[in-house]
Amino acid sequence: MEQLIHQLLGGLATGAIYACLALSVVVIYQAIDHFNFAQGEMAMFSTFFAWQLIQWGLPYWVAFFATLAVSFVIGVLIERLVFAPLRHAPVLSHIIVFIGLFSIFNSLAGFIWEFTIKVFPSPFPTEPLFGNHYIGMHETGMMAVTLVMLSLIYVFFKYTRVGLAMRAAAANPQSARLVGISVVWMLALGWGLASAIGAVAGMMIAPIVFLDPNMMLGILLYGFAGAVVGGLTSPGGAVVGGFLVGVLENLAGLVIGSELKLTFALVIIVGVLLFRPSGLFGRRVVERV
Amino acid sequence: MSNLLEISGLEASYGHTKVLHGIELNLPQGEIITVLGANGAGKTTTLRAISRMVKTHGSIRFDGQETTGMSAEAVVKLRIAHVPDGRGTFVRVTTEENLLLGAYSRRDRGAIRDDLERVYTYFPRLKERREQQAGTLSGGEQQMLAVGRALMLRPRLMLLDEPSFGLAPLIIQELFGILRRINEADNVSMLLVEQNANLALNFASHAYLLETGKVVLSGTAQDIKNDESVRRSYLGY
Amino acid sequence: MAKPLAVDKPIPPNPVDLLTVAGILLPTWRVAWSSVGLLASVAVAFVLDDFGLFQLTSGFIYAIAILGLMLLTGFNGQFSLGHSAFYAVGAYTAAIMMDQWQVAYYWTLVPAGTVCLVVGFLFGLPALRLGGLYLALATFALAVATPQILKYDLFEHWTGGVQGLDLDKPVSPIAALSDDQWIYLFALVVLCFMVVVARNLVRGRSGRAMIAIRDNPLAAQAMGIDTSTYKAWTFGVSGLFTGVAGALSAIVIQFVAPDSFTFTLAISFLVGLVVGGLVSIPGAIFGGMFVLYVPNLTEDFEGLAWTAYGIVLIVAVYVMPMGAAGLVKAMTAKLIKR
Numbered sequence: 001m002e003q004l005i006h007q008l009l010g011g012l013a014t015g016a017i018y019a020c021l022a023l024s025v026v027v028i029y030q031a032i033d034h035f036n037f038a039q040g041e042m043a044m045f046s047t048f049f050a051w052q053l054i055q056w057g058l059p060y061w062v063a064f065f066a067t068l069a070v071s072f073v074i075g076v077l078i079e080r081l082v083f084a085p086l087r088h089a090p091v092l093s094h095i096i097v098f099i100g101l102f103s104i105f106n107s108l109a110g111f112i113w114e115f116t117i118k119v120f121p122s123p124f125p126t127e128p129l130f131g132n133h134y135i136g137m138h139e140t141g142m143m144a145v146t147l148v149m150l151s152l153i154y155v156f157f158k159y160t161r162v163g164l165a166m167r168a169a170a171a172n173p174q175s176a177r178l179v180g181i182s183v184v185w186m187l188a189l190g191w192g193l194a195s196a197i198g199a200v201a202g203m204m205i206a207p208i209v210f211l212d213p214n215m216m217l218g219i220l221l222y223g224f225a226g227a228v229v230g231g232l233t234s235p236g237g238a239v240v241g242g243f244l245v246g247v248l249e250n251l252a253g254l255v256i257g258s259e260l261k262l263t264f265a266l267v268i269i270v271g272v273l274l275f276r277p278s279g280l281f282g283r284r285v286v287e288r289v
Numbered sequence: 290m291s292n293l294l295e296i297s298g299l300e301a302s303y304g305h306t307k308v309l310h311g312i313e314l315n316l317p318q319g320e321i322i323t324v325l326g327a328n329g330a331g332k333t334t335t336l337r338a339i340s341r342m343v344k345t346h347g348s349i350r351f352d353g354q355e356t357t358g359m360s361a362e363a364v365v366k367l368r369i370a371h372v373p374d375g376r377g378t379f380v381r382v383t384t385e386e387n388l389l390l391g392a393y394s395r396r397d398r399g400a401i402r403d404d405l406e407r408v409y410t411y412f413p414r415l416k417e418r419r420e421q422q423a424g425t426l427s428g429g430e431q432q433m434l435a436v437g438r439a440l441m442l443r444p445r446l447m448l449l450d451e452p453s454f455g456l457a458p459l460i461i462q463e464l465f466g467i468l469r470r471i472n473e474a475d476n477v478s479m480l481l482v483e484q485n486a487n488l489a490l491n492f493a494s495h496a497y498l499l500e501t502g503k504v505v506l507s508g509t510a511q512d513i514k515n516d517e518s519v520r521r522s523y524l525g526y
Numbered sequence: 527m528a529k530p531l532a533v534d535k536p537i538p539p540n541p542v543d544l545l546t547v548a549g550i551l552l553p554t555w556r557v558a559w560s561s562v563g564l565l566a567s568v569a570v571a572f573v574l575d576d577f578g579l580f581q582l583t584s585g586f587i588y589a590i591a592i593l594g595l596m597l598l599t600g601f602n603g604q605f606s607l608g609h610s611a612f613y614a615v616g617a618y619t620a621a622i623m624m625d626q627w628q629v630a631y632y633w634t635l636v637p638a639g640t641v642c643l644v645v646g647f648l649f650g651l652p653a654l655r656l657g658g659l660y661l662a663l664a665t666f667a668l669a670v671a672t673p674q675i676l677k678y679d680l681f682e683h684w685t686g687g688v689q690g691l692d693l694d695k696p697v698s699p700i701a702a703l704s705d706d707q708w709i710y711l712f713a714l715v716v717l718c719f720m721v722v723v724a725r726n727l728v729r730g731r732s733g734r735a736m737i738a739i740r741d742n743p744l745a746a747q748a749m750g751i752d753t754s755t756y757k758a759w760t761f762g763v764s765g766l767f768t769g770v771a772g773a774l775s776a777i778v779i780q781f782v783a784p785d786s787f788t789f790t791l792a793i794s795f796l797v798g799l800v801v802g803g804l805v806s807i808p809g810a811i812f813g814g815m816f817v818l819y820v821p822n823l824t825e826d827f828e829g830l831a832w833t834a835y836g837i838v839l840i841v842a843v844y845v846m847p848m849g850a851a852g853l854v855k856a857m858t859a860k861l862i863k864r
Contacts, residue, residue, distance in 0.1 A: 100839030107832030175377035180365030180394030266671040
């Protein structure tokens with residue numbers, strides 16, 4: 001029983017990270033109908049950037065928010081410079097570019113900071129909450145930060161003018177232009193947000209898995225799994241999907257052992273795409289002949 | 290009376306296909322004019338040219354200002370509201386959010402709220418459904434929503450693309466009655482594209498007839514309506 | 527010559543296309559260039575040192591793998607970010623045969639190819655229901671999960687687990703040739719064979735069907751092409767090619783281990799494919815060489831080969847202004863006309 005609770009809470013904790021990545025994936029997917037295969041590497045790169053700032057003496061939270069800002073800007077720049085000219089290019093072109101970005105971010109991180117594992121600090125105290133045995137302080141903190149961020153995003157999309165405009169631009173770009181929304185900048189904004197969210201995920205997970213250029217690939221896969229489970233058309237669904245995948249992954253680990261966890265993610269992705277492509281919360285998209 | 294909108298020598302293409310071959314059109318301030326023609330004549334393209342959704346050559350002057358160099362977003366700021374064909378509803382967002390989106394380019398918060406109430410006065414049914422997802426509204430209601438959304442811009446010019454499409458006659462009557470009120474009470478000039486020529490000619494004061502991207506006929510709605518040969522050869526009734 | 531289309535029954539893929547090796551009239555210049563290339567390749571065996579030969583051999587292997595990806599993505603329009611998985615299956619099949627059953631290396635290629643043909647086909651069946659982007663995602667997941675599957679301890683008895691398998695080096699049966707020269711020529715022969723197979727496939731009815739499916743699946747279906755079977759079958763054939771490459775790599779490197787078959791490898795294949803031009807057989811060979819030699823050139827700046835790859839990928843997409851499809855169509859048109 002204790003095992004179970006431990007795995008459940010641990011699953012929720014890692015699920016928080018997957019939820020962040022799933023949200024990044026869905027935010028971009030909603031905007032451009034493509035999967036950002038480079039999302040994990042961008043998050044990793046941001047985390048390295050934060051690490052560097054901390055190495056140079058900046059306090060954690062200053063580095064944290066500076067990294068968010070820089071990640072946001074990098075996301076915007078990538079959209080404006082790399083993807084904007086490709087808007088009408090076929091899918092394959094987009095995929096190739098995403099893989100290209102993947103390669104660039106991954107190898108640049110390795111080149112600048114090398115492949116030796118680094119320790120990334122946790123901003124949370126070490127004493128577990130209420131002295132419990134189930135879940136460490138960092139994991140608790142991780143969930144808290146994720147939930148705060150997700151709430152902010154939710155509020156942004158639902159209650160702010162710009163958030164509404166972003167939703168409109170994603171749903172119906174033509175009509176959006178007719179009411180004066182600059183769809184072009186909404187896309188860039190979406191990319192910026194997704195990058196910042198990814199950076200948060202990276203900085204939260206790094207203390208646990210240790211910082212190295214290859215740390216995010218597996219996690220990105222879980223992020224995709226969470227997004228697919230959630231349904232790809234719903235940011236809220238992506239978040240729920242992420243948490244669900246985290247919990248299921250841990251529970252499955254109890255049964256099949258921890259060595260096949262990535263395979264588990266693969267099975268989830270393929271299974272959901274085949275048998276319930278709209279996921280838990282998504283809408284079925286009908287393809288017209 | 291000065292012209293709010295003056296179009297001359299307007300050409301437009303989609304890719305390599307030229308659709309407009311030199312349109313001439315004038316809309317006097319406060320008037321309603323209609324552009325008629327068969328499918329593919331270029332009516333929708335003319336509207337899209339005005340709202341800058343398509344590349345053009347030629348001249349479009351709005352209130353004396355040349356707009357052909359401007360972006361779609363900039364033209365909206367001039368308060369030209371385009372009600373597109375198919376309504377262009379933001380289906381996954383609520384009715385009220387749709388209306389608020391219409392006012393996106395405006396900054397005057399208080400006035401926006403007032404205008405929202407005014408739109409609800411024109412379209413009480415929208416007020417009933419304000420929290421509903423817009424995609425669940427009926428065709429007629431979505432058309433009213435589209436017009437309401439355009440109203441939220443406090444437009445000086447409203448472009449309407451086949452607003453009667455797919456609507457029951459009673460709803461059409463209601464809608465056009467409201468449009469007339471809007472034109473008279475709020476001094477909104479209108480450019481109406483319609484396939485239903487009879488309806489349009491009873492509504493507008495002037496008419497232009499388009500055929501394969503050119504204006505082949507223009508005049509007062511009255512004259513065109515009364516000219517039997519024109520009606521028969523061009524308008525099919 | 528051509529049978530009239532039987533509209534009431536969907537046209538299945540034609541296995542005979544694969545087996546025909548001769549009998550196609552090639553324009554003289556192509557014969558000339560191919561002969562020159564072949565002779566040069568053979569001559570090189572006596573000129574280069576062992577390491578140089580090993581490198582070229584590896585280039586051949588990548589070329590075959592990229593041919594496989596080209597058939598699937600370039601000609602049939604199905605994206606795969608997971609061909610490292612087929613490569614791994616081919617490599618491990620060959621390795622296990624050599625390690626566990628003492629099978630001679632030259633007998634491993636056909637079984638490895640066959641296993642991958644089946645695996646590819648089986649993967650292609652569910653893939654039918656996934657459109658481009660989702661297929662990319664699914665194959666991405668496959669590539670990422672593959673190393674972990676290979677490390678799984680339940681299979682350790684076969685796969686050697688994390689440490690992998692060590693294999694014996696093939697011995698040259700000809701006294702005049704060193705082991706490395708022999709291996710090089712062996713790989714060259716395999717490459718030539720696979721190139722001819724690919725060319726016949728592409729120019730035959732199957733090839734046209736594949737291209738039709740890529741460009742307009744609905745129209746293809748309306749024309750009577752059994753799109754589902756073709757697509758799954760193309761997956762299988764693509765897997766076969768890459769699997770043979772993998773098997774060859776096991777023979778040439780004499781070592782297989784899970785971490786040789788990561789997503790990074792799949793990226794290499796994609797780079798080779800894009801650089802080679804997506805639908806060009808000589809391009810695949812060029813791509814294979816590119817992917818082999820570029821990391822060597824940037825050896826001093828370790829990570830930068832991959833940065834270069836990324837930039838190359840992005841630039842390649844831009845340099846083809848009509849997108850990858852435009853270049854694909856233009857080049858395919860040329861290929862078919864010949």
